[in-house]
Amino acid sequence: MDRGSIFELAGNRRQALLLMPSESEVTRRGWMTLAGAAGSIALTGAISAEARPAEAVPGPAEKIRIGVISAGIRGAPQKTNGHTWHFTNGFHPTMNLEVVKKYLFPGAKDLFEKQLRNPQWNFDLLPFADTRIAQVYDADPASAAMFAEAFEGVRVARSLEEMVKEVDAVWLGDASGFGEDHFDLVAPGLARGLPTFCDKPIGGSVAGTKKILDFASEHNAPLMSSSLFRHQWGTEQALRMKASGEFGSLQYIVASQGGGWSMDRWAVYGQHPTWMVMTLCGPGVEAVSLYARENVCHALVTYADRMPAEIWCGRPDIAQFYCSTSAHFEKKTYEWTPAIEGNYWLGHAYQIFRMANTFRQMVHTRQEPVPHKEILEVTAIIHAGNKSLQEKSRLVPLVEVMG
Numbered sequence: 001m002d003r004g005s006i007f008e009l010a011g012n013r014r015q016a017l018l019l020m021p022s023e024s025e026v027t028r029r030g031w032m033t034l035a036g037a038a039g040s041i042a043l044t045g046a047i048s049a050e051a052r053p054a055e056a057v058p059g060p061a062e063k064i065r066i067g068v069i070s071a072g073i074r075g076a077p078q079k080t081n082g083h084t085w086h087f088t089n090g091f092h093p094t095m096n097l098e099v100v101k102k103y104l105f106p107g108a109k110d111l112f113e114k115q116l117r118n119p120q121w122n123f124d125l126l127p128f129a130d131t132r133i134a135q136v137y138d139a140d141p142a143s144a145a146m147f148a149e150a151f152e153g154v155r156v157a158r159s160l161e162e163m164v165k166e167v168d169a170v171w172l173g174d175a176s177g178f179g180e181d182h183f184d185l186v187a188p189g190l191a192r193g194l195p196t197f198c199d200k201p202i203g204g205s206v207a208g209t210k211k212i213l214d215f216a217s218e219h220n221a222p223l224m225s226s227s228l229f230r231h232q233w234g235t236e237q238a239l240r241m242k243a244s245g246e247f248g249s250l251q252y253i254v255a256s257q258g259g260g261w262s263m264d265r266w267a268v269y270g271q272h273p274t275w276m277v278m279t280l281c282g283p284g285v286e287a288v289s290l291y292a293r294e295n296v297c298h299a300l301v302t303y304a305d306r307m308p309a310e311i312w313c314g315r316p317d318i319a320q321f322y323c324s325t326s327a328h329f330e331k332k333t334y335e336w337t338p339a340i341e342g343n344y345w346l347g348h349a350y351q352i353f354r355m356a357n358t359f360r361q362m363v364h365t366r367q368e369p370v371p372h373k374e375i376l377e378v379t380a381i382i383h384a385g386n387k388s389l390q391e392k393s394r395l396v397p398l399v400e401v402m403g
Contacts, residue, residue, distance in 0.1 A: 066088070066170070068171050069138070071181055078175055083173030088133060096149065097117075130360075133151050134154065135154065144156045163188075174199035174200070183208060183212050194221060196223050200268075200271040209379040222363075229272045229323060234325065235279060242329075248332075250281070250327060253276065253277055255276040260314045261314035263389075266290075273312070277309040282374075301381060
């Protein structure tokens with residue numbers, strides 16, 4: 001597929017692709033029907049907020065007010081948290097790139113100007129017309145002030161309790177933290193029923209993840225959590241191939257991550273290939289075995305009723321693309337990275353857009369895009385892997401860490 005075709009899909013067919021049902025429910029004929037019906041699809045749904053009726057959809061003059069929260073790393077602030085600065089930029093109409101240049105890493109202005117806010121890469125939707133970032137909260141007010149300076153018109157919230165009374169949805173971003181602070185950060189919004197994105201690792205532990213999931217269910221608050229990898233172009237294509245049946249059944253998945261290995265990296269960045277396994281193979285994991293040597297680790301993820309999946313962390317040959325995944329069907333092997341047509345930055349812009357838009361759709365519809373069972377099992381796989389490594393790489397059943 002050439003780049004012109006990519007942009008055709010990104011424009012003319014975008015609404016159909018983004019509002020499609022779960023991939024497991026789409027037949028090949030159904031997929032083609034969705035693609036052809038792109039122009040007729042409209043957004044409907046509900047926004048939960050005290051200031052708005054529960055089933056109201058913002059009118060043309062209104063925008064969904066998003067409250068952004070930055071998580072910490074074991075008590076330390078993430079001053080330039082990429083999962084807030086980068087991942088939420090499409091929610092806001094304007095951004096001061098000179099401020100970006102002042103506060104972020106060298107070349108950050110180019111990243112936004114040439115990729116993340118490039119009008120040629122906006123997929124006919126960015127920045128979203130119906131959203132704006134209203135407030136930002138960080139336990140470190142100086143970090144919040146930097147963000148608010150870059151995203152013009154955003155107000156620094158004095159407290160979470162204040163913020164959740166004045167927004168319609170919450171986005172918790174965490175680039176490199178461990179999730180131990182997530183419950184306290186998202187609980188005020190969940191208690192009010194606000195649609196919430198809670199970044200990985202969602203709860204820091206199996207018990208912490210379950211606590212967040214149960215609290216969201218108790219308060220009827222739509223909750224989304226996933227890795228960015230779930231929203232890659234290649235991941236979507238693999239799911240379409242799986243749903244079509246044209247290539248036979250999915251035999252197994254090999255999900256690889258670059259960048260080396262350590263226990264801390266497994267806890268945070270091991271989430272990405274683990275999410276890839278969960279997205280493509282589904283829940284129902286039986287056990288995990290983890291083996292590590294030097295700068296690489298390997299996890300075998302087993303199922304009772306299907307072939308196992310493999311996770312590699314620290315694969316040295318994929319650094320330029322960050323990750324690589326292969327889906328092995330009976331009749332074909334499909335391998336991909338985040339890149340689209342070899343362009344990593346186009347693919348990266350796409351996956352950020354897709355994840356943000358999936359959250360936006362959840363705000364409108366109040367329908368959760370990721371089952372709680374999958375979210376919980378991802379956390380359990382990480383912790384079963386930890387236990388396996390400490391016990392000579394034995395296969396650790398998930399039930400041992402699920403509590």
